[in-house]
Amino acid sequence: MIRQALQQCARVVQRTPLLHASRPLSQSFPSQTQTIQPTRQIRSFRSTFWKKRRYHYIELQRMSAFEALIHNARPRHFVIIGLGASGLYFYNTDEVEATHRRRFNCVSNARELEIGMESYREILSTERGKILPRNHQLTKMVDGVLQRLLPGMDMDASDWSVHVIRDDSNANAFVLPGGKVFVYTGILPICKDEDGLAAVLGHEISHVVAHHTAERMSNSLITLSATIIVSSLFDVSGQLSSFLMNMLYNLPNSRTQEAEADYMGLMLMAKACFNPEAAVHLWARMHEEERHSPPQFMSTHPTSYNRMESIQGWLEKANGIYEENGCKEISGYMPGFRTAFNSSVSHMRR
Numbered sequence: 216m217i218r219q220a221l222q223q224c225a226r227v228v229q230r231t232p233l234l235h236a237s238r239p240l241s242q243s244f245p246s247q248t249q250t251i252q253p254t255r256q257i258r259s260f261r262s263t264f265w266k267k268r269r270y271h272y273i274e275l276q277r278m279s280a281f282e283a284l285i286h287n288a289r290p291r292h293f294v295i296i297g298l299g300a301s302g303l304y305f306y307n308t309d310e311v312e313a314t315h316r317r318r319f320n321c322v323s324n325a326r327e328l329e330i331g332m333e334s335y336r337e338i339l340s341t342e343r344g345k346i347l348p349r350n351h352q353l354t355k356m357v358d359g360v361l362q363r364l365l366p367g368m369d370m371d372a373s374d375w376s377v378h379v380i381r382d383d384s385n386a387n388a389f390v391l392p393g394g395k396v397f398v399y400t401g402i403l404p405i406c407k408d409e410d411g412l413a414a415v416l417g418h419e420i421s422h423v424v425a426h427h428t429a430e431r432m433s434n435s436l437i438t439l440s441a442t443i444i445v446s447s448l449f450d451v452s453g454q455l456s457s458f459l460m461n462m463l464y465n466l467p468n469s470r471t472q473e474a475e476a477d478y479m480g481l482m483l484m485a486k487a488c489f490n491p492e493a494a495v496h497l498w499a500r501m502h503e504e505e506r507h508s509p510p511q512f513m514s515t516h517p518t519s520y521n522r523m524e525s526i527q528g529w530l531e532k533a534n535g536i537y538e539e540n541g542c543k544e545i546s547g548y549m550p551g552f553r554t555a556f557n558s559s560v561s562h563m564r565r
């Protein structure tokens with residue numbers, strides 16, 4: 216939203232019509248050889264002053280306010296701007312509790328929740344008619360997995376709710392800030408069982424817990440500012456600098472968030488007594504599904520193969536949590552739940 220607001224602001228500034236002088240500029244100012252009568256000097260000075268101011272105003276209008284600032288800046292201004300920007304950056308950094316990663320985040324939790332609610336209303340409207348009722352077997356099953364995961368994050372479960380959308384062609388699931396969970400039926404066969412579903416939900420819940428939406432919005436602000444600075448200083452098109460910023464800053468950040476959600480989700484599912492190894496199998500099945508996806512450096516997500524490898528590296532820790540919580544002893548009743556999951560998914564696919 217901040218980016219949209221800034222873009223809107225920039226567009227409004229750029230759309231302002233230019234105040235062209237009615238005559239060519241050279242004719243607007245008195246010639247240096249022209250004799251000016253003493254009695255007319257003051258009037259002439261005023262006229263020249265306002266014409267110059269007006270010319271400067273026209274030039275400024277050709278650029279956005281921020282571009283004008285950069286354009287007119289001197290070296291000492293860059294030092295001041297740099298110090299100010301660094302101060303602002305560090306003042307707005309916080310830490311993701313689960314991984315101790317420091318990041319820039321200037322969006323409040325309240326604003327992030329608002330965004331979540333706006334998206335929630337939009338999705339309810341676009342997916343109307345496809346959302347399964349609350350008492351549907353699949354909704355109850357997904358909700359069962361969610362309720363087992365939530366205590367692992369010490370979160371208030373009252374605002375969390377599950378929406379299963381009947382769409383077999385869409386292998387997707389996501390959780391909005393505030394805890395509205397959406398699962399498309401197309402992802403259930405890939406999940407295969409409740410452990411696989413827990414891997415997916417654990418990952419999506421972790422995005423919410425780590426406030427990744429707020430972080431993405433904050434990063435957009437940095438990208439926008441850097442894009443304007445780069446295109447002003449080096450006289451390159453906004454599109455080129457935007458592409459470079461996306462490749463060098465946004466995509467790596469996005470992949471960092473994905474890896475972080477994978478890690479947090481894995482620990483979360485282990486705490487809730489879901490078999491952590493199911494996450495490796497899930498990404499192996501995803502790998503099969505995404506044969507035609509773009510290479511990793513062009514994508515916001517790590518490839519499923521890379522995710523699988525990373526998760527394998529974290530398995531020892533996750534298995535330790537699984538055993539510490541006495542999950543091996545209580546896993547005896549799981550097969551019944553697994554059978555119920557599979558029969559429900561099969562029923563939906565018919």
Ligand SMILES: [Zn+2]
Pocket residue numbers: 418419422473476
């Ligand atoms: Zn993700």
